[in-house]
Each structure stands twice: as structure tokens, then as C-alpha cells.
Amino acid sequence: MRTLFFLLEKEFRQLLRRKSLLGMLIIAPAIQLIIMPLAADFSVKNVSIVVVDNDHSSYSQRLINKITAGGSFKLAGYVSSYKEALKMVEQDKADLALQIPVNFERNLARENSGKLFVAINAIEGTKANLGGSYLSGIVKDFDDEIRIEWTHDATVDAPQISVASSNWYNPFLNYNLYMVPAILVTLVTAMSAMQSAFNIVQEKENGTIEQINVTPIKKHIFIIGKLIPFLVLGIILFSLGLVLGRIIYHVVPVGSLIVLYGSLVVYLFAMLGLGLLISTYSATQQQAMSLSFFFINIFNMMSGVFSSVDSMPAWAQAIVQTFPPSHFIKIMRTVVLKGSGFSDISNHLIAITIIGLVLNTWAILNYRKTA
Numbered sequence: 194m195r196t197l198f199f200l201l202e203k204e205f206r207q208l209l210r211r212k213s214l215l216g217m218l219i220i221a222p223a224i225q226l227i228i229m230p231l232a233a234d235f236s237v238k239n240v241s242i243v244v245v246d247n248d249h250s251s252y253s254q255r256l257i258n259k260i261t262a263g264g265s266f267k268l269a270g271y272v273s274s275y276k277e278a279l280k281m282v283e284q285d286k287a288d289l290a291l292q293i294p295v296n297f298e299r300n301l302a303r304e305n306s307g308k309l310f311v312a313i314n315a316i317e318g319t320k321a322n323l324g325g326s327y328l329s330g331i332v333k334d335f336d337d338e339i340r341i342e343w344t345h346d347a348t349v350d351a352p353q354i355s356v357a358s359s360n361w362y363n364p365f366l367n368y369n370l371y372m373v374p375a376i377l378v379t380l381v382t383a384m385s386a387m388q389s390a391f392n393i394v395q396e397k398e399n400g401t402i403e404q405i406n407v408t409p410i411k412k413h414i415f416i417i418g419k420l421i422p423f424l425v426l427g428i429i430l431f432s433l434g435l436v437l438g439r440i441i442y443h444v445v446p447v448g449s450l451i452v453l454y455g456s457l458v459v460y461l462f463a464m465l466g467l468g469l470l471i472s473t474y475s476a477t478q479q480q481a482m483s484l485s486f487f488f489i490n491i492f493n494m495m496s497g498v499f500s501s502v503d504s505m506p507a508w509a510q511a512i513v514q515t516f517p518p519s520h521f522i523k524i525m526r527t528v529v530l531k532g533s534g535f536s537d538i539s540n541h542l543i544a545i546t547i548i549g550l551v552l553n554t555w556a557i558l559n560y561r562k563t564a
Contacts, residue, residue, distance in 0.1 A: 243270050
């Protein structure tokens with residue numbers, strides 16, 4: 194323990210001397226946490242729609258007003274032909290084209306049916322799917338309104354089915370409540386993996402690693418001494434993220450802070466092990482940076498930050514189970530939004546612990562200490 198104490202004192206002194214590093218580790222993630230949830234908003238708004246109204250009836254006008262009144266759609270323009278509407282879609286001036294045929298209102302009244310034609314620009318698949326779904330829902334609601342009007346005037350009331358729904362854990366469908374915990378995980382991941390990877394490599398480049406190698410310090414003590422300072426920095430960064438999330442986005446964890454910080458320590462143990470493992474394989478900081486970016490980019494794309502893991506193929510889901518961030522993102526969201534306890538997240542904690550033990554053991558065994 195005495196040896197570890199002196200090693201930790203050396204590491205903290207080095208960190209405190211590097212003012213620019215401390216600024217990068219604290220200020221840069223804070224700025225990212227402020228900006229990224231505003232930009233990473235996947236709720237579809239202002240879908241541009243061009244309308245071809247060949248009927249010019251009261252019903253067609255009501256339908257157009259209903260579509261544009263909801264806020265999801267922005268009217269890109271009225272045109273006189275479907276060819277003109279399709280041209281606007283081709284020129285990216287509109288995302289959807291809606292054609293209302295001639296005699297739309299008359300067919301509804303006489304034949305009890307009407308047809309609409311919708312063309313969707315599907316280059317951006319997510320926007321196309323959601324825009325088409327939104328429009329279908331509005332048309333369905335419009336159809337229900339008309340039928341209610343007709344049955345109200347009739348002598349016999351038609352049966353009606355109503356659905357009452359409630360949004361659990363996120364009542365107002367606030368997207369920031371979903372994204373802020375995940376983005377905080379990505380920032381902690383980048384800091385812990387990259388900086389711990391640079392640490393040993395920097396010792397190699399400066400030549401100070403040779404001085405440590407000739408000392409009687411054991412390998413596992415050396416690795417622990419390199420791990421703990423960044424564990425402390427990770428906790429500080431995480432705490433700053435929680436404060437910013439509460440002040441700026443009003444994200445207040447429903448669950449216990451003890452659960453969050455306990456899970457954070459386990460997670461940092463795994464990610465710092467990955468960083469230390471990368472450093473044992475890297476001879477320069479450039480190599481360490483390249484390897485770190487490789488893993489961090491994969492984690493960001495596949496761990497459920499921006500897209501659901503459940504929608505991936507089975508083989509991809511199996512790979513994602515070996516990623517510590519995928520487990521910690523689920524922990525963050527369930528604890529922050531649902532108030533889950535240790536018993537609810539035990540499977541994820543066990544998975545992170547096993548991964549951390551493998552990575553840190555690998556790093557210790559791979560570090561070659563020569564006298």
C-alpha cells in the first residue's frame with residue numbers, strides 16, 4: 194500500500210501540472226453535453242409537404258388544414274398537377290406529395306369511400322417512415338371525424354371505440370430525458386478509454402517508463418496506480434454531467450444516486466481496463482489514439498445511443514453484449530427514468546464486471562515489465 198500511495202501521488206501531481214489536460218477533460222465534455230442533446234433530436238418535425246388539390250372542396254380544405262395545423266408538417270406549396278409536385282420532391286423542396294383526386298368529397302358522400310395518393314421521398318428512411326406514419330394517422334383521424342359527424346345526424350348511433358393511453362416514465366415524451374443519460378455515458382467512455390490509453394504510452398515516449406521498470410513495483414500495483422486517478426476524474430466528469438443535465442435539461446434521476454455512482458465505478462473499472470490494454474499494445478500516442486477512436490466509434494454506433502439495439506440482427510446483438518457502454522446506457526436510462534435499483538440492473542452489472550475483469554487481467558498480463 195505504501196508503494197501504491199507514492200505511485201498515486203506521482204500520478205495526481207502529473208495530472209495537476211497539466212492544466213490544458215484538465216480543461217480538456219472537464220470543459221470540452223461540458224460543452225458537448227450542452228450542445229449534443231439539442232442536435233441529436235430524432236423527433237421528426239417540419240416535414241415539408243406539397244399538395245395537389247384537384248377537388249377544391251370543403252372536405253379537401255379541411256384535410257389540408259388539419260395536416261398543417263399539427264406542427265409536424267410544413268406546407269411547401271400548392272401545385273396544380275402531380276408532375277409539378279413530384280418535381281418538388283425530386284428537387285428536395287418537399288418530403289411528401291399529397292394528391293387529392295377530383296370528386297373526393299362527392300365520393301365520400303355517395304360511395305362512403307375516398308382515395309388519396311401520397312408520394313414519399315424515401316432517401317432519408319427514418320424521416321420518410323415517420324412522415325408517412327404521421328400523415329396516415331392524420332388522415333385516419335380526419336376520417337373518424339367525418340364518420341362521427343354523419344352518425345351524429347343519423348337516427349342510429351354507430352358504435353365507437355375510444356383508446357386512452359398514458360406515457361410511463363416519460364409522460365411528455367421529452368426526448369432530452371432519453372438522450373442526456375446516453376450522451377453522458379459516451380463522454381465518460383471517451384475520457385476514460387482515451388486518457389488511460391495515452392497515459393502509459395506517454396511514459397514510453399518520454400522515457401520515464403524505463404525508470405519505473407527498474408523499480409521493484411509489481412505489475413498489478415503499477416496498473417492500479419494508473420487506473421485510480423482516471424477513475425476519480427471519471428467520477429468528477431459524471432457528477433458535472435448530472436449537474437448540467439439537471440440545470441439545463443431538467444433531467445432529475447428518479448432512482449438513487451448510490452445506484453448510479455456504484456454502477457459508474459464498475460463501468461469505469463471496465464473502460465479504464467480497455468484503455469490500459471490499448472496502451473500496452475501501442476508504442477506511440479498516435480497508435481493509442483487510433484485504437485481508442487476505433488473502439489469508441491463502434492461503441493457510439495452500436496451501443497444503443499442513437500438507435501435501438503433490439504432492431505439489430507441477432508449476431509449484432511450478441512456482439513453488443515460484449516460492449517460495456519451498451520450495458521451502462523441501459524443502466525443509466527432505467528435508473529434515471531424508472532428509478533430502478535441494484536436488483537433490477539444486476540444482470541448488466543455482472544456483465545460489466547466480467548468484462549472489466551477480463552480487460553484488466555489482460556492488461557496486467559500483457560504489460561511487460563523488464564528490469
